[in-house]
Amino acid sequence: MVLLCCANALLGALDNLNKFTIEFAAITGEAYCTSAKMTYELLRRNLLSAEFVETVSTRILTGIVFVLSAAYAVATWGVLRGVSNLGIDSYVVAILAWLLLIEDVIDTIYVCYAIDRDKGDIC
Template sequence: MVRSAVDSARQEDTPGIVNLVLRCCVNALLTAVDFLNKFTINFAAITGEAYCSSARMTYELLRRNLLSAVFVETISSRLLAGIVFVLSAIYTIVVCAILKAGTNLGADSYFVAAMAWVLLIVVLGYFVHVLDNVIDTIYVCYAIDRDRGEVCKHDVHEVYVHLPISRSLRQSVPTRTLGV
């Protein structure tokens, strides 16, 4: 509802600094809610808890285990986006070289290569979106395992144990390993 109000205000294009500042504040708030919402929905799907209790339990789970959701979110999203960009750029260069060598399209070969680049970015973007959700879900499962002191998948725990702990709580709570 708030997002639709912001979108309608943007479409009306009402001038004014107050309108611009309000839109920026609301967009920042919605981005923060979306970030917290992602882990809450994953936790609710795994445990079957209600949304509000899942939000509280997710926050407590990540805080109690000193896990940095921001680090996982930032690194995984940026790394996957970089991979998409590099793969699509290499693909575009290969397509352009093949078109230049095999056809006599001339300048149109650049247009075809650019369209191939856009198409590959869109397709890989959808795959990356799904993969990013999978990574977030595995991270919540890892937090649950760590909280219970259980290890369901040793391979996952070996990777996640190398991630940094939350900076805000690092000094106040001593770190301990769970025999993983």
């Protein structure tokens, strides 16, 4: 039971690092392994943690992200209705676009915040 608990904690930490590594690689264009090292160093240097993302930034950004991603979903639906004949499937594609955008925006903003904080662009 103790070994399972330790394994779950380790996998959870790796999952959070992987999530931010992918965002960092997308922003900077670095390779995955380089991005993993740079992400870890960036978060450690700025005393940021995954708990910060889950508590503070999620609550602050949820409203903004919800509105922006809903606008993106409506635009996606409008484009699909205008250029294709998907019918009811255009609603499904718009909902999927909305869900995918919500998933990534908060993590990307968090990584951008850490990069800006590291450079001293924010106080």
